[in-house]
Amino acid sequence: MDESLPVVVIGAGPQGLAAAAHLLERGIEPSVLESGDRPAAAVRQWGHVRLFSGWGELVDAAAARLLAGTGWTAPTDGYPLGTEWVESYLAPLAAALGDRVRTGVRVTGVTRLGRDRIVDAGRVEQPFVVHVTTSDGVEERILARAVLDASGTWTKPSPAGADGLPALGERTSAAVSYRVPDLANDDRFTGRHVVVIGSGHSAMTAVNELARLRDSHPDTRVTWVLRRGDIGDALGGGAADQLPARGALGIRAREAVDAGAVHLVTGFRIRAIEQTGDVVTVIAEDGRKVLGVDRVVVLTGFRPDLSFLSEVRLDLDPTLQAPRRLAAEVDPNIHSCGTVKATGAADLAQPEPGFYLLGAKSYGRAPTFLAMTGYEQVRSVVAMLAGDTAAAARVELALPDTGVCGGSGLFDVEDGAASCCTPTKQVLQLGLLPAGV
CATH class of the missing domain: 3.50.50.60 (FAD/NAD(P)-binding domain)
Structure with a gap:
């Protein structure tokens, strides 16, 4: 050589x-x-x-x-x-x-x-x-x-379809996107019914940002769709998470769901995304439907x-x-x-x-x-x-191992930034690419 x-x-x-x-x-x-x-x-x-x-x-x-x-x-x-x-x-x-x-x-x-x-x-x-x-x-x-x-x-974002391939209608629907929305520079989500699909850190980031948008624009509706049958550990370890920033995402998402700012749907494995005019219907394999959707954010890895x-x-x-x-x-x-x-x-x-x-x-x-x-x-x-x-x-x-560790607060709030788990290691979601990367 x-x-x-x-x-x-x-x-x-x-x-x-x-x-x-x-x-x-x-x-x-x-x-x-x-x-x-x-x-x-x-x-x-x-x-x-x-x-x-x-x-x-x-x-x-x-x-x-x-x-x-x-x-x-x-x-x-x-x-x-x-x-x-x-x-x-x-x-x-x-x-x-x-x-x-x-x-x-x-x-x-x-x-x-x-x-x-x-x-x-x-x-x-x-x-x-x-x-x-x-x-x-x-x-x-x-x-x-x-x-x-x-x-x-x-x-190469993964599709919404539950079988690993694009759902029926997913490729042709103009309402579908595969990135965490930039809400400060994109008004297509304001006052709309937005469905977020996915259970990872990118999905939690999008859900949290949309919940904040709803605070200032109450006519915005957010539906969070999970494939898993129950929420389980989808929101992470919260305050017990050894990675404080990841725990903060779960804390905020849980608060948004509990407060009613985000409607959570579980066990929803997507078969089709049908669009008629500007209105979208998201359909599960078992026939359930999410109706009156304006935007679909697919964050499935x-x-x-x-x-x-x-x-x-x-x-x-x-x-x-x-x-x-x-x-x-x-x-x-x-x-x-x-x-x-x-x-x-x-x-x-x-x-x-x-x-x-x-x-x-x-x-x-x-x-x-x-x-x-x-x-x-x-x-x-x-x-x-x-x-x-x-x-x-x-x-x-x-x-660091993931385990019980107190002190994990909201990482971008001054009085909640301290953690007993230091130094923490960076998690990069590559859908954010990251939480991702």
Whole structure:
């Protein structure tokens, strides 16, 4: 393998940019390919959403060291909005990386030079070939010594249909959206009947924001639809949650439901979304209906885009579409977001040597991703590429368990911000991408 070739990093989001910083620190040239028109394009799209942790948990260590040489000062206080994360950290980091970050470049395929996926002979000795199309429609091939796919899952929201496919009428209904609404800049929800579908942190964020909108516009109606038969632990651990910001979401959502600001519907597995004119009806598999709907916000998670990896040899869990060794740790049927262990190169390695899935994409369809886990993944994988197997095997991040812990208040209220569980680890919903990311 020609070690003068760059390592191609797919995606200029938090993990992709951090990977580039680690590669540079190890003396390896990165080439970051971003399909958006600017770095951190996905984060910019949910820039109105506040992250779940403070600044100390949002900056990668190698990235901070690179930025320090530019005179950059790390923010220290508060819980930033997505736009603040971009402006104060991600954009400066991309600028420090310079022309190593290319925007408007969409990866359409990854393979080995002169080898499709069925050919064994001489395969490992051949460099990777990354096929791309620029925003101008120009096709290119880029040779690489390794490929790190940190493209995330933001572009592949899961549908409302209970069977994993779009419900009848979902694709054609103009009332359906898949993002947490930006209510400050979008009046399509004011005074309307809004249905929120989903049980994760993105859904709770949307429900809470719509409940606030209802306070000032009482004619706004909010219906929250859950697939599960009862509310169970859908609202999280509240004050017992070791991650205070996550607990705060559940506290607020519970208060909104109890106060009647939000109508909760459970056991509602969606079969169809019918639209007649501007009026929508949401129909369950059992025939129940939510009538007179104006807007439908689908926040049922995300899934990885594997379409451009057809010629790469992957070993993915058949359920989650995550690396097989990682899947058991992130299975949402077993774990909450605070109980998984940090993962590194050994967990992420694929049958295709030199190819790794990183960040939110490494979790496949698992709903919650710890951003700090992503930074640890990047550190370990880059160490492995640099031949530092000891550093790659070492675990440098301890994640808190989810358990009983008092003192978790409303994280953006001054007198409710204290918690006995410090330091907490950041949860990034990638539907917010986040709570997500």
